[in-house]
Amino acid sequence: MDLTIGEVAKRSGLSVHALRFYEREGLFANPVRRLSNGRRIYHQEDLEWLAICTKLRSSGMSLAMIRQYIELVRQGPGNEHERLELLRRHEGHVEARIRELQGALDVMRHKVRVYEDHVVRGEADRLWNPSRPDAAAGEGAVR
Structure with a gap:
């Protein structure tokens, strides 16, 4: 089933801009296919990869590391x-x-x-206040 960039954006939760960025950065497992008029066409496996890729990003994985991983995937079996x-x-x-x-x-x-x-005790004014040096007296870790 072919999907447009707008449909992928809606289903993935990513913006059209983010999808174009992911493509430019080489972060798709497979190259994004295009129609003769240049419009991008996506497939279900692209959505599945995007779900993984966005989790990798949200976990703090760098773009370089994702690129390294996806390059290994593209190479196929033998580098597991x-x-x-x-x-x-x-x-x-x-x-x-x-x-x-x-x-x-x-x-x-x-x-x-x-x-x-x-x-609750009505003692909020006793909390640390840098403009009142006397308020910090005896407060210790209360600040």
Whole structure:
């Protein structure tokens, strides 16, 4: 089933501009086909690849790494170990980023609890205020 760029944009959630960018950057698994009038034609496998590709991007995989991966895919069988190593390497980066974000979330949750407690008790003015040096006295980690 042939799909237009507008249909692919709607189904994938990507803009037409983003689809053209992905094509220019060589991020499609297969070359984008065109009609004799130059209009782009996509197929279901293009949508399936875009779903994977957008997850790789949202996980922080660089365009260069995606290009490297897709080039290995295009080469066909025989380089599965290289693909696996590339994916494992990125998996490690994603796991490290998740740990980093979890630490940030833990701090934010603590800060929210501290502020909620101070607001409920009517003591919000005791929270750290850089324009009032005396407000920080004795506050410690409450800031």
